[in-house]
Amino acid sequence: MKNRLKVLRAERGWSQIDLAERLGVSRQSVNAIETGKYDPSLPLAFRIARLFEAPIEAIFTDETESH
Amino acid sequence: MFTPRSPALTRYQWRVGLASIAYVAIIFAVGWLFRHHPPAGVLRYPVAALPALPIIAVFAALGRYLVDEGDEYQRMMMVRQVLWGTGGAMALCTIWGFVETYAALPHLPLYFAAVIWFGCFGIAGCARWIDR
Numbered sequence: 001m002k003n004r005l006k007v008l009r010a011e012r013g014w015s016q017i018d019l020a021e022r023l024g025v026s027r028q029s030v031n032a033i034e035t036g037k038y039d040p041s042l043p044l045a046f047r048i049a050r051l052f053e054a055p056i057e058a059i060f061t062d063e064t065e066s067h
Numbered sequence: 068m069f070t071p072r073s074p075a076l077t078r079y080q081w082r083v084g085l086a087s088i089a090y091v092a093i094i095f096a097v098g099w100l101f102r103h104h105p106p107a108g109v110l111r112y113p114v115a116a117l118p119a120l121p122i123i124a125v126f127a128a129l130g131r132y133l134v135d136e137g138d139e140y141q142r143m144m145m146v147r148q149v150l151w152g153t154g155g156a157m158a159l160c161t162i163w164g165f166v167e168t169y170a171a172l173p174h175l176p177l178y179f180a181a182v183i184w185f186g187c188f189g190i191a192g193c194a195r196w197i198d199r
Contacts, residue, residue, distance in 0.1 A: 026073065028199055029140035038140050 002061040006034045008052050023047055075135035082128035090121035122181050148191040155187030156180060 009019050009030075016034070020027045025044070032038035040048065049056045097117050100106065106114045129149065136142040160180050166172045 025138045026141055028144075029138055031199075032140050038143070041139050044139060 001039045002036065002063055003033065004059050005030070005048065008054070008059065009034075019051075022051055073136060073138055073141060075132055075137065076141070078135065079128055079132035082131070083125055086121040086124040086128065089124070090118065093121060094118045119178070122178075144195055148188060148195055151191035151194075152184050152188030155190070156184035159183050159187070 005019075009016070014022075016027045016030045020030045023030070023044070024047075029038070033040055045056050045060060049059055052059060097114060100114065101111075105111065129145075133142060133145060133149075136145065160183060163172060163175060167174060
């Protein structure tokens with residue numbers, strides 16, 4: 001799954017640590033999500049969406065989607 | 068750069084540390100007891116099993132950590148590390164068992180399964196740390 005987390009974070013001038021603290025997760029988690037090594041659960045994806053005030057599908061893109 | 072350590076991880080490390088101290092104390096105490104005043108009758112069985120308790124406590128601490136850890140990514144990485152530890156230990160014990168049967172490798176006491184598990188778990192932990 002692709003995501004725009006790094007771009008959204010950069011737009012706000014946040015470091016990975018800043019974002020991790022806002023989400024209540026570790027910096028390693030943020031890094032793993034940004035680099036596509038880990039897809040967050042639905043509750044964490046909702047927390048990310050609320051933090052960036054954007055719908056989930058504006059942040060995460062399902063690469064297997066066929067349209 | 069570090070984020071604050073997860074409270075669940077801190078509790079886990081404290082529990083493992085205390086269990087390790089208890090293990091060293093118990094293994095020396097039980098060894099001394101069996102050398103100088105060996106318990107008689109059925110009592111020798113529970114006394115001989117005492118060193119297993121702190122090792123069981125480490126496995127329990129690991130289970131507790133997996134329940135307590137709120138960071139889903141860290142939890143997944145720990146589950147993966149446990150699976151590597153378990154898979155590695157099962158594979159090595161199985162290989163050792165067959166080679167012992169057919170090619171006369173020395174017999175290993177069964178508690179070595181835990182020792183091998185800790186070894187494989189540790190190696191998986193190092194790989195996880197390098198791959199952060």
